[in-house]
Amino acid sequence: MSAAAGAPVAIRNVIVTYPAADRRAVDDVSLDVPAGELLVLLGPSGCGKSTLLRTINRLIVPDSGTIEVDGRDVRDETPEALRRGIGYVIQAVGLFPHMTVGRNVGIVPELLGWERARIEARVDELLELVRLDPQRYRSRMPRELSGGEQQRVGVARALAAEPRVLLMDEPFGAVDAIVRTALQDETLRIHRALGATILFVTHDVDEALRLADRIVVMSAGKIVQADAPLHMLAKPATPYVERLMDAKDAVRRLQLIRAGDAMALGVDVPTQGRIDAERTLREALTYFLEGADRLAVVENDDVCGTLGFDDVRRAIAAAER
Amino acid sequence: MKRTAFLAGSAAAAALTGCGGSSAPGAIAIGSKDFTEQTILGEMYAQILEKKGLPVARKLGLGGTQVAMEALRRGDIDLYPEYTGTALLTILKGKASKDAAVNYATVKRAYQTQYQLTWLDPAPFNNTQALATTQAIRERYHLATLSDLAKAAPQLRLGAIPEFTKREDALPGLQKAFGGFVFKDVKLIDIGLKYKALELGQIDVVVAAGTDSQIETDHLYVFVDDKHFWPAYQVAPVVRDDTLRAHPELAAALNRLAPLLDDATMRGLNAQVDGEKKDSVDVARAFLTQHGLA
Amino acid sequence: MSYLLHHPDEVARRTLQHLEIVAIALSIAFVLALPLGVLAARNARVRGPLLGVLNAIYTLPSLAVFAFLVTYFGLGLVTTEIALVAYAQMVLVRNISVGLLGVPAALREAALGLGMTPLQAFLRVELPQALPVILSGVRLATVATISIATLAGKIDAGGLGALLFAGLDNDDPNRIFAGSAAAAALAIGADGALRGLERFAALRARG
Numbered sequence: 001m002s003a004a005a006g007a008p009v010a011i012r013n014v015i016v017t018y019p020a021a022d023r024r025a026v027d028d029v030s031l032d033v034p035a036g037e038l039l040v041l042l043g044p045s046g047c048g049k050s051t052l053l054r055t056i057n058r059l060i061v062p063d064s065g066t067i068e069v070d071g072r073d074v075r076d077e078t079p080e081a082l083r084r085g086i087g088y089v090i091q092a093v094g095l096f097p098h099m100t101v102g103r104n105v106g107i108v109p110e111l112l113g114w115e116r117a118r119i120e121a122r123v124d125e126l127l128e129l130v131r132l133d134p135q136r137y138r139s140r141m142p143r144e145l146s147g148g149e150q151q152r153v154g155v156a157r158a159l160a161a162e163p164r165v166l167l168m169d170e171p172f173g174a175v176d177a178i179v180r181t182a183l184q185d186e187t188l189r190i191h192r193a194l195g196a197t198i199l200f201v202t203h204d205v206d207e208a209l210r211l212a213d214r215i216v217v218m219s220a221g222k223i224v225q226a227d228a229p230l231h232m233l234a235k236p237a238t239p240y241v242e243r244l245m246d247a248k249d250a251v252r253r254l255q256l257i258r259a260g261d262a263m264a265l266g267v268d269v270p271t272q273g274r275i276d277a278e279r280t281l282r283e284a285l286t287y288f289l290e291g292a293d294r295l296a297v298v299e300n301d302d303v304c305g306t307l308g309f310d311d312v313r314r315a316i317a318a319a320e321r
Numbered sequence: 322m323k324r325t326a327f328l329a330g331s332a333a334a335a336a337l338t339g340c341g342g343s344s345a346p347g348a349i350a351i352g353s354k355d356f357t358e359q360t361i362l363g364e365m366y367a368q369i370l371e372k373k374g375l376p377v378a379r380k381l382g383l384g385g386t387q388v389a390m391e392a393l394r395r396g397d398i399d400l401y402p403e404y405t406g407t408a409l410l411t412i413l414k415g416k417a418s419k420d421a422a423v424n425y426a427t428v429k430r431a432y433q434t435q436y437q438l439t440w441l442d443p444a445p446f447n448n449t450q451a452l453a454t455t456q457a458i459r460e461r462y463h464l465a466t467l468s469d470l471a472k473a474a475p476q477l478r479l480g481a482i483p484e485f486t487k488r489e490d491a492l493p494g495l496q497k498a499f500g501g502f503v504f505k506d507v508k509l510i511d512i513g514l515k516y517k518a519l520e521l522g523q524i525d526v527v528v529a530a531g532t533d534s535q536i537e538t539d540h541l542y543v544f545v546d547d548k549h550f551w552p553a554y555q556v557a558p559v560v561r562d563d564t565l566r567a568h569p570e571l572a573a574a575l576n577r578l579a580p581l582l583d584d585a586t587m588r589g590l591n592a593q594v595d596g597e598k599k600d601s602v603d604v605a606r607a608f609l610t611q612h613g614l615a
Numbered sequence: 616m617s618y619l620l621h622h623p624d625e626v627a628r629r630t631l632q633h634l635e636i637v638a639i640a641l642s643i644a645f646v647l648a649l650p651l652g653v654l655a656a657r658n659a660r661v662r663g664p665l666l667g668v669l670n671a672i673y674t675l676p677s678l679a680v681f682a683f684l685v686t687y688f689g690l691g692l693v694t695t696e697i698a699l700v701a702y703a704q705m706v707l708v709r710n711i712s713v714g715l716l717g718v719p720a721a722l723r724e725a726a727l728g729l730g731m732t733p734l735q736a737f738l739r740v741e742l743p744q745a746l747p748v749i750l751s752g753v754r755l756a757t758v759a760t761i762s763i764a765t766l767a768g769k770i771d772a773g774g775l776g777a778l779l780f781a782g783l784d785n786d787d788p789n790r791i792f793a794g795s796a797a798a799a800a801l802a803i804g805a806d807g808a809l810r811g812l813e814r815f816a817a818l819r820a821r822g
Contacts, residue, residue, distance in 0.1 A: 090721060090724060097722075098744065108730055360781075383769060383770060385678075385682060388681070392685060397685075595785065
């Protein structure tokens, strides 16, 4: 599969006021999203995150300000052309009930006039990308699928035309916690594989911490803080952010650090257990609490370092700088 | 979707130009209202003109005085049989005289001036309105005249067509002239069904026309008009002036029919259709053949 | 019954005429009702007054409307079609708008968000979803139109009404029966056929 490299998104002084409201939904927001970043818009309902997201694909037209995708003003082409180049996933999924999964996924290529064979191939490719067996799923109808399966199809559909920007509006809010975690993993995996720029809206702090390259906290239409997750936890800009992220909770930060990044090199010390380099320090903590002093950090079955509680403390301190 | 709309549109356009009751251009369109006597008269007019070699189109059974009159004024029909009473009261909204000849003269003059329509010769039969009942009811309530009926009305149910409740020569006029005439119930019934309703006992008094055949066949009693409330009404073909100009022989042909139709004759013709269930076309043909008109 | 047996060709002719009248009326009515229904669905302020007007038209006594229209459009098919199309609007516009409003907002949002034009979203997503309710309206309008179309017989536009009223005017039960039985058969047949279509559309919309 060709890697669809991401496109940068530039938001400049965007203002959106809803007709009946007395305050602005989006209040003079500016934001630069570099190509390929997974940016999470985080905040409570009514903070303007969804509204802001929808100005990017012109489902909402701002009162003033500009938005550029890949250096081009979104007003330079028709809304339809713009949207066919931007993936869009919503919480309610919105799979078309009267079309098969295959037809749903291939809808944008169909709109673009691709030939049948090319669409079929692409549909198979995408279903495999979201880990749904094409043989089993392409002729199924949406109502036969579980919530999690439906949203996977929704994501596949959004990616069909190889968009360089993907907008996701609380996409996993309607599924249960276990499925949500699996879908978050999928999102990270797809992001790594495709390299698209992803703008992800959520009100779930844990979800934001898991997924984001950068988090943008919004409140009452304004950006309160934009920062990498670890930095935001270490240095919350306002008491609001601190409360929102439960930043004082150092244990929270452990989730954000890989064992492989915190380990000490040199393999000659005795260890009382093993941990994969990809796992977070939070899991390491469990081992320590259960009695281990040092863990061997493993990558593809090869021991590449060791991890002790002192390494954990050092990693947390480093994050604060 | 768009294709369906286009096909529907063209089908509509095609169909609308070839109307359902198609008349060939130049054909004389003969109308009639929607009860037996009218369809017989209309059929007779048609057959007389056909015998004369004129092209004819039939548009019989039109839904009421208004439909027929408007169609005549527009030219959708060229003639139809109308009653002087109806013309005076419903169309001209004037007052009826007791004298039949006066009524005829009034409508003839007014129609000529206002509508460019001509009344041909009237037939002798009097199709005035009347009220009728069964012998049984008459005996039970000791009724003979309209005055009797006026007083007995609150115990009786009337069957009438909607026109009857509004016309000055009908219920409102009766109430003014006789007093009373407030019926226990007034049921609005289609002309064709009213005698059936009387027969079934759903009504006690029925609005009748002088030449209704059922009066004889069902042995009904017609209330005596002791105050001479109802004037005499006559029927005649009402024709468009331009039709007369185009076919000068039309007037003379139809006028030959008029004198043949007296009360008994008309009632007899009605009876053949209503009572004996013969087709009005056959009844008309038989009568005209008998009198050498067709 | 005997009229049917003795004059089957006449009954058939009138039935065909009746079908023609009804088919033309429904085609025109639907073409008119679709944009009105879409308007009523999209614009909340218009919906109430529009349906109110159409409902008022629907409650006008049919023969009076026919008679009134004769003044301006004369006897025959044009007057008949105008009246029938007007009567059919209420049911059609109502069902089209209700059908469209019943489509979950998420579907339209997804459709537009993926890059469909409003027309594409309408044709490919909203209409198939709204179809069962719309077809229900078509069915109701069809049965009503078959019935009201009998009045065409009173203004020289043919159809089964011509047979029915000729029977009524001349007190001929045979013709009355022939006319009304044929009209009833048409109505029942149309209702059945459209019910089948409705069910099929519902299954398809559900997936």
